[in-house]
Amino acid sequence: MALWRSSVGKKAVMAVSGLVMLAYLVAHMLGNLKVFLGPDDLNGYAHWLRTIGQPVLHYGWFLWLARPVLVAAVVAHGVAAYQLSRRDLKARPQQYVHRRRQSTYATRTMRWGGVILGLFIVWHILDLTTLTVNPAAEEGHPYQNIVASFSTWYGGGIYCLAVLALGLHIRHGFWSAAQTLGVNNPRRDRALKFAANALALLLTVGFVSVPVAVMAGLVR
Amino acid sequence: MSAHDTTSGKAPMSYLDYTVGTPVADTRAPAGPIEQRWDQRRFEAKLVNPANRRKHTVIVVGTGLAGGAAGATLAEQGYHVVQFCFQDSPRRAHSIAAQGGINAAKNYRNDGDSIRRLFYDTVKGGDFRARESNVHRLAQVSVEIIDQCVAQGVPFAREYGGLLDTRSFGGVQVSRTFYARGQTGQQLLLGAYQALSRQIAAGNVELHARTEMLDLIVIDGRARGIVARDLVTGEIRTHLADAVVLATGGYGNVFYLSTNAKNSNATAIWRAHRRGAYFANPCFTQIHPTCIPRSGDHQSKLTLMSESLRNDGRIWVPKAKGDTRPPAQIPEDERDYYLERIYPAFGNLVPRDIASRAAKVVCDEGRGVGPGGQGVYLDFADAIARLGRAAVEAKYGNLFEMYERITAEDPYTVPMRIYPAIHYTMGGLWVDYDLQTTVPGLFAIGEANFSDHGANRLGASALMQGLADGYFVLPPTLNDYLGRTPLEPVPGDHPQLAEVEAEVTDRLNLILAVDGDRTPDSFHRELGELLWDNCGMARDEAGLRHALARIPELREEFWRRIKVPGTGAELNQALEKANRLVDYFELAELMCLDALHRAESCGGHFRTESATPEGEAARRDEEFTYAAAWEFSGTGDAPVLHKEELVFEHVHPTQRSYA
Amino acid sequence: MNLTLRIWRQQGPDTPGEMTIYQVSGISEDMSFLEMLDTLNEELILRGERPVAFDHDCREGICGACGMVINGQAHGPERTTTCQLHMRHFKDGDTIDVEPWRAGAFPVVRDLVVDRSALDRIIGSGGYITAPTGSAPEAHATAVPKEAADLAFEHAECIGCGACVAACPNGSAMLFTAAKVVHLNVLPQGAPERASRVRNMVGAMDAEGFGGCTNTGECATACPKGIPLTGIARLNREFLRS
Numbered sequence A: 001m002a003l004w005r006s007s008v009g010k011k012a013v014m015a016v017s018g019l020v021m022l023a024y025l026v027a028h029m030l031g032n033l034k035v036f037l038g039p040d041d042l043n044g045y046a047h048w049l050r051t052i053g054q055p056v057l058h059y060g061w062f063l064w065l066a067r068p069v070l071v072a073a074v075v076a077h078g079v080a081a082y083q084l085s086r087r088d089l090k091a092r093p094q095q096y097v098h099r100r101r102q103s104t105y106a107t108r109t110m111r112w113g114g115v116i117l118g119l120f121i122v123w124h125i126l127d128l129t130t131l132t133v134n135p136a137a138e139e140g141h142p143y144q145n146i147v148a149s150f151s152t153w154y155g156g157g158i159y160c161l162a163v164l165a166l167g168l169h170i171r172h173g174f175w176s177a178a179q180t181l182g183v184n185n186p187r188r189d190r191a192l193k194f195a196a197n198a199l200a201l202l203l204t205v206g207f208v209s210v211p212v213a214v215m216a217g218l219v220r
Numbered sequence B: 001m002s003a004h005d006t007t008s009g010k011a012p013m014s015y016l017d018y019t020v021g022t023p024v025a026d027t028r029a030p031a032g033p034i035e036q037r038w039d040q041r042r043f044e045a046k047l048v049n050p051a052n053r054r055k056h057t058v059i060v061v062g063t064g065l066a067g068g069a070a071g072a073t074l075a076e077q078g079y080h081v082v083q084f085c086f087q088d089s090p091r092r093a094h095s096i097a098a099q100g101g102i103n104a105a106k107n108y109r110n111d112g113d114s115i116r117r118l119f120y121d122t123v124k125g126g127d128f129r130a131r132e133s134n135v136h137r138l139a140q141v142s143v144e145i146i147d148q149c150v151a152q153g154v155p156f157a158r159e160y161g162g163l164l165d166t167r168s169f170g171g172v173q174v175s176r177t178f179y180a181r182g183q184t185g186q187q188l189l190l191g192a193y194q195a196l197s198r199q200i201a202a203g204n205v206e207l208h209a210r211t212e213m214l215d216l217i218v219i220d221g222r223a224r225g226i227v228a229r230d231l232v233t234g235e236i237r238t239h240l241a242d243a244v245v246l247a248t249g250g251y252g253n254v255f256y257l258s259t260n261a262k263n264s265n266a267t268a269i270w271r272a273h274r275r276g277a278y279f280a281n282p283c284f285t286q287i288h289p290t291c292i293p294r295s296g297d298h299q300s301k302l303t304l305m306s307e308s309l310r311n312d313g314r315i316w317v318p319k320a321k322g323d324t325r326p327p328a329q330i331p332e333d334e335r336d337y338y339l340e341r342i343y344p345a346f347g348n349l350v351p352r353d354i355a356s357r358a359a360k361v362v363c364d365e366g367r368g369v370g371p372g373g374q375g376v377y378l379d380f381a382d383a384i385a386r387l388g389r390a391a392v393e394a395k396y397g398n399l400f401e402m403y404e405r406i407t408a409e410d411p412y413t414v415p416m417r418i419y420p421a422i423h424y425t426m427g428g429l430w431v432d433y434d435l436q437t438t439v440p441g442l443f444a445i446g447e448a449n450f451s452d453h454g455a456n457r458l459g460a461s462a463l464m465q466g467l468a469d470g471y472f473v474l475p476p477t478l479n480d481y482l483g484r485t486p487l488e489p490v491p492g493d494h495p496q497l498a499e500v501e502a503e504v505t506d507r508l509n510l511i512l513a514v515d516g517d518r519t520p521d522s523f524h525r526e527l528g529e530l531l532w533d534n535c536g537m538a539r540d541e542a543g544l545r546h547a548l549a550r551i552p553e554l555r556e557e558f559w560r561r562i563k564v565p566g567t568g569a570e571l572n573q574a575l576e577k578a579n580r581l582v583d584y585f586e587l588a589e590l591m592c593l594d595a596l597h598r599a600e601s602c603g604g605h606f607r608t609e610s611a612t613p614e615g616e617a618a619r620r621d622e623e624f625t626y627a628a629a630w631e632f633s634g635t636g637d638a639p640v641l642h643k644e645e646l647v648f649e650h651v652h653p654t655q656r657s658y659a
Numbered sequence C: 001m002n003l004t005l006r007i008w009r010q011q012g013p014d015t016p017g018e019m020t021i022y023q024v025s026g027i028s029e030d031m032s033f034l035e036m037l038d039t040l041n042e043e044l045i046l047r048g049e050r051p052v053a054f055d056h057d058c059r060e061g062i063c064g065a066c067g068m069v070i071n072g073q074a075h076g077p078e079r080t081t082t083c084q085l086h087m088r089h090f091k092d093g094d095t096i097d098v099e100p101w102r103a104g105a106f107p108v109v110r111d112l113v114v115d116r117s118a119l120d121r122i123i124g125s126g127g128y129i130t131a132p133t134g135s136a137p138e139a140h141a142t143a144v145p146k147e148a149a150d151l152a153f154e155h156a157e158c159i160g161c162g163a164c165v166a167a168c169p170n171g172s173a174m175l176f177t178a179a180k181v182v183h184l185n186v187l188p189q190g191a192p193e194r195a196s197r198v199r200n201m202v203g204a205m206d207a208e209g210f211g212g213c214t215n216t217g218e219c220a221t222a223c224p225k226g227i228p229l230t231g232i233a234r235l236n237r238e239f240l241r242s
């Protein structure tokens, strides 16, 4: 709680939750790439996800155990982001008359990028988890749902936009988290920046390849 | 009266500009072996019961090394401290700018240093115009200072083994100067500032930043408070206390151009002087030989380049007058390496005062270089050829960078230009061994007093003195004063308070009311130039008399023509400047008078009339082995001179010789 | 050189301010930025107008008193303090915008003068080593590895100018606080108070209304003393391990 009350502590919570989500996304992206191996592979994978831990866990339990962690991460991350951002804006009530763009670049992309990501996650869950807004909405057949979703212009567009935002977010966020958690130092600084860029690129390309492939008709 | 008869041994005391009063004496230093005096004094000192200290309020004006150290220490000991500085933060006091280092007789190098040697060097360096007991104590305490600062986390330079590094500095034979790159003053001050900040946070020190002391309150003959102006609101208020400590720094800025911070000023000590504190040796000012020359009339201050540059740079000017060729086009045999020529033994490393004067002489001959002919070359070509550029860069890289930033010239390819500048003031309020002025209850520490440097200060010893005074000397002596003195509370309606407050307010209002046509800076520049020309590196009777005639005229013109817009009830920096100028005029006059009356040369004070046949400074010990303590008797009125005879039992006066 | 200056003029903390246009002429390339403003002020005084108020003292880049935002950059285009910025970095005919440090924790006092006392209070909350005068052990009793000494020095160079706060889009004092925490925490002398120091200083920083750090890095770019951005990482580590 003392951690949460201080700006530095809150930031650490944000970094940890961000990294949890990041780890999830790396796995998620790798899973998604199975799209290219055809419907059976992906559908089988989705099924397998739900069988992890069996027989100790029941069918689907693993997913239900992972979800609270993810939700907690998203909520902690979002709440911290909101509270810190409010604080930060209040700490600089008056802008300079002579504006320079660079200085606010990273912070601004993080803020609006985060909001885009938040909205996307809601949409994404409605689309592919609850299938509420999915054009195909075939329970247990994610491959078909994905193709259906990305086949509409808005579906693909939303994904591409979100993934772009994600890339930018990670690009600053990964190095930033290292800084926040105090693992950065002058010797590591360049390596961390490189890793952040590489990770951002990897995730962006990996994620974006699916909607692009669908829209290009390579995956159908 | 022109030249003095330097052999008759009699000074022609024909000046009517002052009267001689009864001598002053330091009655506080115990007799007995010099090594034991400080112990003895501390033993004799009366203590204040720790429980009672909280009831005593002490005002400390200034947060430099001296004031910062004193405030923190007194607060630790339990006193209630009320502290002032005119900057927005105590950390910005002028001490922050000191570059070179701080001396201490630690003898870590085992190179023969000792307390006695530091004592000896400092007395000799001061050209036998300092008090032996004080200097010895300074050398003793120097050792504790380093311990104290290291404990505070001051990041002194260290060797690979993790132990403290030292270097030799200012022509001394031993390596006793501790340093923190080129920022020793900064790091020492931050140490004191942090200790002070801790006491402020704990509520033991009440800090008034952006507040300027404008007068002293003396009640029943004792210092009981100050009148200060809040520089933001303009509010003028009296602050009362049981004792007042002035740690307000030096007065070099009376010259306008100096290496001092722009806002350093003499108001606090001058106002104290007007209220009865004697002012000692005002003409003892130090000129530093290696400053960056001024580039034009816009120049607002001068920047010091470390003295260490003289270790490898060669100083020269063209042989011919008015030679304006670029330095590279002046062939070797048309250059005059004048220090090497005149002082073959010491060459470019002669002491500060000698190097400075020699530069003035060649520039006065019309052989100076750069804008206005006010500069000499400091050439690293030989050093670069001998050691290689990389070695020179490793040693002086940051200094070269600073030089290039300011002048836009690359010292690796074009010789640097340097010129002497006012740097430090050895004079200040007269204090006894207890650092108490002639006003009981008023103490002066650091550069504000006159105590330890005599007529010339050695490099790296001002930081030592400021910290010695603040951390170690003042606390026990102040304790003694408070322990011995029964003090009644000053009633808030004491007529003296309203009177002094009114005086201060009236003075400011008078300045604002003139509404003339000259700015404060224009007057300050003119006064500074007058002083520099006549009471600067070399002084003679005619010049000093000229200045003494001109200053009152300038003062009179000030009161007719000064212009300060705005009001006194707001942040008004022009008003601050003008108000400081009022005091500078009076101080400048006393400096000239002091320089005139001291018809000898000693240390930084060079009277052209008192020179050896070779043109070197000649002391006249029979007449002038005293500190001149001046008593104020009214603006423009003849002050009273009180002499403190100096006795040298341990270090015997000899003529300094560097030829 | 002839220049057009647009300077923020503001009577007091509660009065509104605005950019005011002035022309200055005859500016020499060798002038420092402050000397250029001196020239303007001399003219203003003679015209009976209030001169522009700004903080300054040493004019050597070490006291940390000076500071203004010049064309949107804290301390202007060069990596140095305003007093050490010379006019040769500008061109004849330039228009230069001059504004005070902007941060919620730095209220404007007047014109270009702001109140930075919040930084002093951060130091007071823990930016010291408790070493009462006279209690110190012999200086050589504890050796300090050169690496630690150098690291401490690198961070001890901070002059408390506040440019980091002014440059930070969040008005954060992280770099300033980091500079002191790292300086003292890496020294053996600072070890006993290591944990409380960082906790108290971060607490004080938050309480003074400085923003949080989003690792924007503008502070380190503006810092005239080159306090490294990785200092903030060290501060964070010190905080988390406390």
Ligand SMILES: Cc1cc2nc3c(=O)[nH]c(=O)nc-3n(C[C@H](O)[C@H](O)[C@H](O)COP(=O)(O)OP(=O)(O)OC[C@H]3O[C@@H](n4cnc5c(N)ncnc54)[C@H](O)[C@@H]3O)c2cc1C
Binding pocket: B061, B062, B063, B064, B065, B066, B067, B084, B085, B086, B087, B090, B092, B093, B094, B095, B096, B097, B098, B099, B100, B101, B102, B184, B185, B211, B212, B213, B214, B247, B248, B249, B250, B259, B260, B261, B264, B265, B267, B268, B304, B423, B424, B445, B446, B447, B448, B459, B460, B461, B462, B463, B464, B466
């Ligand atoms: C460029 C430079 C380099 C130097 N290098 C060295 C060196 O290497 N080694 C060395 O030993 N010495 C050096 N010196 C000399 C040394 O720095 C000073 O003598 C010393 O720091 C003076 O300290 P102080 O505490 O007496 O006063 P200062 O540091 O000048 O402090 C004066 C304080 O008094 C306050 N004050 C003054 N008047 C008033 C008033 N009226 N009301 C309220 N507050 C007031 C100021 O705000 C300030 O806080 C150098 C000096 C200069 C100029």
Ligand code: HEM
Binding pocket: A011, A012, A014, A015, A017, A018, A019, A021, A022, A025, A077, A078, A081, A085, A107, A110, A111, A113, A114, A115, A117, A118, A119, A169, A170, A172, A173, A174, A176, A177, A178, A180, A181, C213, C214, C215
């Ligand atoms: C979906 C996956 C997300 C991932 C992987 C992620 C990751 C990260 C990471 C690693 C950081 C750096 C933390 C630090 O600087 O210490 C970060 C910062 C941030 N995130 Fe996210 N985040 C995600 C979603 C979001 C969402 C939904 C929001 C908005 C509600 C958001 C808003 C922010 C903000 C404002 C920052 C601050 C920038 C900073 O502190 O440097 N993020 N994120």
Ligand code: HEM
Binding pocket: A025, A028, A032, A046, A063, A067, A070, A117, A120, A121, A124, A125, A128, A129, A142, A146, A159, A162, A163, A166, A206, A207, A208, A209, A210, A211
């Ligand atoms: C090409 C891009 C993507 C594809 C094809 C994709 C596909 C999917 C699918 C099919 C599911 C449902 C899994 C299931 O219920 O079995 C899912 C869930 C999810 N995805 Fe994605 N996704 C993509 C991008 C993203 C991005 C960029 C994010 C985050 C920013 C994200 C976050 C999530 C989340 C949080 C879930 C919910 C997990 C759960 O149900 O517990 N996805 N995704």
Ligand code: SF4
Binding pocket: C157, C158, C159, C160, C161, C162, C163, C164, C165, C175, C176, C179, C219, C222, C223, C224, C225, C226, C227
């Ligand atoms: S960290 Fe740099 S910018 Fe910030 S106050 Fe210190 S010196 Fe100034």
Ligand code: F3S
Binding pocket: C167, C168, C169, C170, C171, C172, C173, C174, C175, C212, C213, C214, C215, C216, C217, C218, C219, C220, C232
């Ligand atoms: S600019 Fe501000 S956001 Fe952090 S890295 Fe520096 S404090």
Ligand code: FES
Binding pocket: C055, C056, C057, C058, C059, C060, C061, C062, C063, C064, C065, C066, C067, C081, C082, C083, C084
């Ligand atoms: S005036 Fe001191 S740093 Fe600029």
